[in-house]
Amino acid sequence: MGISFQHVDYNYPGLKRKDFTIALQDVNLDISENGEFIAIVGKTGSGKSTLMQHMNGLKIPTRGNVVVFDNVITPKPRKNPKMKNIRKRVGYVFQFPEYQLFEETVLKDVMFAPVNFGFSKEEAKEKAMNILKLLGIEKLASKSPFNLSGGQMRRVAIAGILSYDPDIILLDEPTRGLDPKGAKDIMELFYKIHKETGKTFILISHDMDIVYEYTNRIIVLNDTKITYDGGKEELFKTDIYKENHLTKPEVLKLTDYLNEKLNLNLGYDNYNLDMLLNSLKAVTKHE
């Protein structure tokens, strides 16, 4: 098992002891290190980032345990395992990761984590160059990370996490602020790595179109609690998504519309417009 939450609560401390904010309540979750592409969704302030920060030891539960690759994280800090071992296996791409760039060159920035996790300089350089190539930004290697466009900076920051090859990759709103093409390119890249390596990806997103296209399991948070954990089709077939302040993906709105207007029975297993178009062609040819 990759990551497991057992009755986890988390409170943010306030100025006074009594003034804490409850961010998570009784969270139970099992996440495999293999084959999952999970979305964490829910309205702003529902606890998504707080939940994700527990997955690599950035937050320690107030109550309950989080188990990450057999390392048990408990509310007692002194008993806790070495976080470095956990962070090496579970990589975290923060919201606006470009704010964390700091080295003189792109290459040095991407090499930083592998060096920190014990790879030699040569190995780190090789890993960094490979990942820059994969992301199509190897030409930027000797540039300063501060003289890049926002989208390029985002890629460099993502390269910094992928460079040390973590088993599970956490993504907190990786497409936020990118133009539609930039967002699609980055999602396609994560999806490709996921398909090729089987690595589990966990994505926080407010974009239901992206969530519906790429993920295979959705976890919904509503006001500190998990209110849904399961398949994407089931979530949008019932009213659960509305009760959790989510909007229907565009492809499903169009599916509903076509079914109604043309009296068809197109399924919710078309995860993007191309898939829907192909299904539509297939049924109309039959008639």
Ligand SMILES: Nc1ncnc2c1ncn2[C@@H]1O[C@H](COP(=O)(O)OP(=O)(O)OP(=O)(O)O)[C@@H](O)[C@H]1O
């Ligand atoms: N540093 C903090 N100190 C105190 N309270 C916090 C802190 N960070 C978050 N909170 C509170 O914890 C709750 C959950 O916040 P969190 O950031 O996990 O939500 P989120 O679902 O990621 O929201 P968003 O979609 O806006 O990113 C909210 O009530 C928030 O106000």
Ligand SMILES: [Mg+2]
């Ligand atoms: Mg957040």
